[in-house]
Every structure is written in structure tokens, then in C-alpha cells.
Amino acid sequence: MVEFKGTKSSWGLVAKLFHWSLALLLFWQVATGISLHNMEFSPLKMGFIISHKFFGTLVFSLVVLRLMWKYIFNSHPKYENIPLFHKLVSNLVHFLLYGLVIFIPIQGTYMTWLEGGDVHLLGLIKIPSLIEENFILYPQALAIHYYSALLLTALFSLHIVAALYHRFFINDKYGVWKRMAFGRNKV
Numbered sequence: 001m002v003e004f005k006g007t008k009s010s011w012g013l014v015a016k017l018f019h020w021s022l023a024l025l026l027f028w029q030v031a032t033g034i035s036l037h038n039m040e041f042s043p044l045k046m047g048f049i050i051s052h053k054f055f056g057t058l059v060f061s062l063v064v065l066r067l068m069w070k071y072i073f074n075s076h077p078k079y080e081n082i083p084l085f086h087k088l089v090s091n092l093v094h095f096l097l098y099g100l101v102i103f104i105p106i107q108g109t110y111m112t113w114l115e116g117g118d119v120h121l122l123g124l125i126k127i128p129s130l131i132e133e134n135f136i137l138y139p140q141a142l143a144i145h146y147y148s149a150l151l152l153t154a155l156f157s158l159h160i161v162a163a164l165y166h167r168f169f170i171n172d173k174y175g176v177w178k179r180m181a182f183g184r185n186k187v
Contacts, residue, residue, distance in 0.1 A: 006075040010179050015074055018066040019180055025059050026101065026156060033149050037142075053112065054123045060105035061122065063098065077179045086174070093159055100152045107148065111141040 006012040011019070032052050039045045070076075079087060109119045109127065116133035120126050167177040 008078045056105045057121045082174045114138040
């Protein structure tokens with residue numbers, strides 16, 4: 001039977017769907033964002049910018065929904081046997097990841113407004129600009145956006161390495177991999 005909410009040994013189907021869909025979206029966003037940073041102006045770049053903005057608002061929306069699900073509706077797996085160091089590092093990395101995936105789309109919206117562009121939530125709802133166009137501040141905002149994405153990439157990579165460490169190096173002895181993986185995982 002599929003558990004939609006978390007249990008003592010699993011995050012549950014909804015949390016897993018949020019986790020893995022956000023992972024794929026973030027991978028796409030970082031890859032296109034870094035490519036955009038290094039592309040010359042062209043129609044192709046404009047197309048990437050439009051999709052990057054759409055997916056940025058999608059990431060933001062999914063993160064907000066995921067946090068609501070995680071802290072309001074979902075039960076959390078128990079991590080009683082995990083060493084304190086692992087818990088502390090995991091909590092810090094997750095806190096920073098959530099902070100960045102909330103900050104970066106907000107900062108991208110700010111950057112878009114600075115250049116005089118529009119932002120549409122999920123391509124549908126125009127978010128009224130809260131600031132005026134400012135081409136002097138735009139390059140600084142672009143740099144912050146870019147370096148924040150690089151920091152996100154580093155933390156995302158650390159998260160992946162930690163997951164692989166749990167799965168393959170210590171044979172998931174704490175059940176960390178199994179709690180977020182789909183299907184029946186025999187480790």
C-alpha cells in the first residue's frame with residue numbers, strides 16, 4: 001500500500017514527489033542559469049530566459065507547498081540512531097538549501113524588475129513590480145543571482161554526495177536513503 005503521508009520509516013509519497021521533482025527542476029534551473037550567464041544575446045537566449053523565469057516561479061511555488069506539507073500536514077520519519085554530527089550537518093545543509101531555493105527566485109524577480117521586465121507566477125499571474133527600473137543596480141543583482149546559484153549547486157552536490165555515502169558506503173545503515181527513495185529498497 002502506498003503511504004501518502006510520512007511514517008516512522010518513510011517520508012511518504014507526497015514528500016518524495018516534492019523532493020524528486022524539485023531536484024530535477026533545480027538541476028534544470030542551475031544548468032540553464034549558468035548557460036544564460038555565459039550566452040551572448042540571441043533569440044535562443046531570450047527563449048531560455050522565458051523558460052527560466054517560468055520554472056523559477058514553479059520552483060518557488062513547489063518549495064512553499066513542500067514546506068507547508070512538511071511542517072503542517074506530514075509526519076516525519078524517526079532518525080533516532082543517526083549520529084549527532086550527521087543530524088547537525090544534515091539540518092544545516094537542508095536549512096541552507098531551503099533558504100536558497102526561496103531566496104533565489106525572489107532575488108530573480110527583483111533582478112527582472114530592475115531591468116524593467118515582468119514576472120508572471122507560473123506564466124499566468126503578473127506580479128506587480130514593487131520597484132522601478134534601475135540599470136545601475138542590475139549588474140550587482142545579476143552577480144548575486146549567479147553566485148547564489150553557484151552556492152546552491154555546491155550545497156546540492158554535498159546533499160547528493162551525502163545521500164550516495166549513506167546508500168553505497170555505509171549500506172544505508174541508518175535508513176536515510178530508504179526514507180526518500182521510491183519502491184522497496186533492499187540495501
